[in-house]
Amino acid sequence: MAVQEMKLREKSAPARVRVVVEEAAPPMMPVIYRRLSAESLRQALRKMLLIRRFEESAEDAYMRGLVHGTMHLSIGQEASAVGICAALDPTDYMTSTHRGHGHCIAKGAQVSRMFAEFFGKEDGYCRGRGGSMHIADVSTGNLGANGIVGGGIPIAVGVALSMKRQKRSSVVVSFFGDGANNEGAFHEALNMASIWKLPVIFVCENNGYGMSTSSDRSTAVKDVAQRASAYAMAGRIVDGNDFAEVAQAAFDAVERARQGGGPSLIESKTYRIRGHSRSDRNRYRTKEEIEAWLARDPIGAFERQLLRLGFITTADIDAIRADVEREIEEAIAFAKASPAPSIEELTRYVYSD
Amino acid sequence: MSTLIETRPAQRPQDVFAGDGRSHVSRARELTYAQAIQEALAIAMEADERVFLMGEDIGIYGGAFQVTGDLVQRFGTERVMDTPISELGAAGVAVGAALTGLRPIFEFQFSDFSTLAMEQIVNQAAKLRFMLGGAVSVPLVMRFPSGSGTGAAAQHSQSLEAWFAHVPGLKVVQPATPYDAKGCLLAAIADPDPVMIFEHKLLYKMKGEVPEGHYTVPLGKARLCRPGRDVTVVATSIMVHRSLAAAEELADEGIEAEVIDLRSLRPLDRDALAASVKRTHRLVCVYEGVKTLGIGAELSASIAESDAFDYLDAPILRLGGAECPIPYNPELEKAAVPQTPAIIAAVRNLVRGRR
Ligand SMILES: Cc1ncc(C[n+]2csc(CCOP(=O)(O)OP(=O)(O)O)c2C)c(N)n1
Ligand SMILES: [Mg+2]
Secondary structure, three states: OHHHHHHHHHHHOOOOEEEOOOOOOOOOOOHHHHOOOHHHHHHHHHHHHHHHHHHHHHHHHHHOOOOOOOOOOOOOOHHHHHHHHOOOOOOOEEEOOOOOHHHHHHOOOOHHHHHHHHOOOOOOOOOOOOOHHHOOEHHHOEOOOOOOOOOHHHHHHHHHHHHHHOOOOOOEEEEEEOOHHHOHHHHHHHHHHHHOOOOEEEEEEEOOEEOOEEHHHHOOOOOHHHHHHHHOOEEEEEEOOOHHHHHHHHHHHHHHHHOOOOOEEEEEEOOOOOOOOOOOOOOOOOHHHHHHHHOOOHHHHHHHHHHHOOOOOHHHHHHHHHHHHHHHHHHHHHHHHOOOOOHHHOOOOOOOO | OOOOOOOOOOOOHHHHOOOOOOOOOOOOOEEEHHHHHHHHHHHHHHHOOOEEEEEOOOOOOOOOOOOOOOHHHHHOOOOEEEOOOOHHHHHHHHHHHHHOOOEEEEEOOOHHHHHHHHHHHHHHHOOHHHHOOOOOOOOOEEEEEEOOOOOOOOOOOOOOHHHHHOOOOOEEEOOOOHHHHHHHHHHHHHOOOOEEEEEEHHHOOOEEEOOOOOOOOOOOOOEEEEOOOOEEEEEOOHHHHHHHHHHHHHHHOOOOEEEEEOOEEEOOOHHHHHHHHHHHOOEEEEEEEEOOOOHHHHHHHHHHHOHHHHHOOOOOEEEEEOOOOOOOOHHHHHHOOOOHHHHHHHHHHHHOOOO
16 A cells, blocks of 8 residues: 555656766857856856955955854855856845855855955944854845755745745745755755745755765765655756856756746755865865865866857956956955944844834 | 752863963863863763764764764764754654663754754653653753854854753753863763753863763752852853852952852752852842843742842842844854953942942
8 A cells, every 4th residue: 555655656746857967078068058148158257256266365364363253165166156046037036055155146245245244344244243154135135144054945935935926936046055955944845845836946055065974974865856856846966066057957947937837956066175164174085085176176167168168268367357356355445444333233133123 | 948059169260261371270180171071971981882972073073062072983983973964853863762772962063953953852852751651761961062152143152041941851951160061961861861961162162170080960959159248149151150250350349249150950959049149138140041031030030939038138130141142243242141341240239239
């Protein structure tokens, strides 16, 4: 009886995990680039560079005592954030994670106000109350990083429900890590998104580890994308260090969501180059492993691809890099000059005024 | 009426400030608070095969605060067990193991994440024995790294101990010194019921005298840290040290504060508190959890309901966390919980009759 039931369910909910195999050296232009202008590709590269330089500068500021607490860097994961957000409109929503600087910038935040937040200043996106782990920019649809692993996933489903009820065309992206997919919240959220056919794109950025715990030690399935089949939604694996592959999957999933086709799960396989946070002693992985991934740096790969396809020149790249450098410098100056919040306002914003 | 209050060499207040580089008079043997916990874990695992550890990144990573450190090398991955990031499920696993002959010690990476496991703690662990008419027990220990002061903001800085203390079936302790950290943990492991241990993150690097070998600190007994005639300051966790520092300064002004480390929220040592208030005639409660409906309310009420009430020469005062989440900005963060100068001012005003 139980077996029969299982089979019936399988029939009504076929697994649709599609494994996209990376080709050795694709000589052709990725199909998705037909939909993206040369300018938007250059902007994508600029955003990836901006994320990288933002995080390197934030790390530097941390060392110099300008940043309080801890932070989680996404260096090495930039193609994933920018590739997903390339398919989004400013009116689309996003929930992010503790490793959320890249998502925030990719969705359109100003690095000046992000630095101000990191420095605990009043001009920060959270008026200095949140810091790195709660960075948000509601004006661009980023509902915030989250200090609770998996915390944003059900929230994203709620936002999607709200969009559907209000007949708004916005879709919602929920970023989370490979560790988060073992929280009950992940499973409950995917199920609800599926039964209610909600416009949400679940993006698991699988960087191989939740802190020190590798996904093969924590996760029963080999690929997180396999879990999509349990909730009758499309699951897809992409090379998270390949902008084009990520963007293609994102456009497909966003299109499905906007057309009422319901949720999708994208597993973006990538790697975090830095430690989990400031306290990481890196005991659980080898130097060789890190070096192998350094050789697959998503920014270098994207630059080379754009050069090869003639979307950009080396002079353009130099100009973009110089421009990013200027933006970072100005942003830090802005953040330093911003006033600190006043102690008298400690309990402000707990309730609506 | 008077209950046992043990006295031990008072912890020097500056000990709290980890890594300040100051050296102290050499004592028999000093360990940090984190080392004291680790030693207790090792002693218990060595002595009893049923004892094992569960938590996120407590193996090769050593735990987010290096409390388990290298224990995995000594006891292996079966007894120092990394769990997936599944607080609710893993807490349930611990409850099941405790029900059936094992002695799990569960580490929350941050106390805040216990909110994901409330179901298992509050509805299951705390009630199973009662619901089953005493047929089972749940010898479970859970450790909660708590408190603010690290810049980790609202979701990694909370002091939720009063929540748990509100649940009959749980025991809730807050050791403030390395000595108590080890002794309370060993007592908790020996206890047949679920014990929740709230450890303050800022205390992990604090050093103090810790005897070698096995000893226990009774759960539910307060500790008199410093006798004084003018006012009783009852504090928990890191606030014990801030209160001791305050008492030292106040002594220079001629105000003698008696400082009591509550140590346990459930059971609550009401007698020790009442006895002290009868001696000093004034009471100030200092704790980090949010003030309203916090532990101070219970302490005040318990004095108001007792015969110690007649001895009071001044209203009872509470110093607790501000009515807001813990903010990120360092100055705001400090302002959100009691600090030594605020304790000094409050006690001085109370004793001098200025409020
Ligand atoms: C509920 C909860 N449990 C544990 C943590 C501590 N923690 C923060 S990040 C993290 C690892 C998360 O791994 P993953 O989801 O893979 O994201 P990554 O850090 O790799 O980006 C852990 C255990 C937390 N913040 N929230
Ligand atoms: Mg991960």
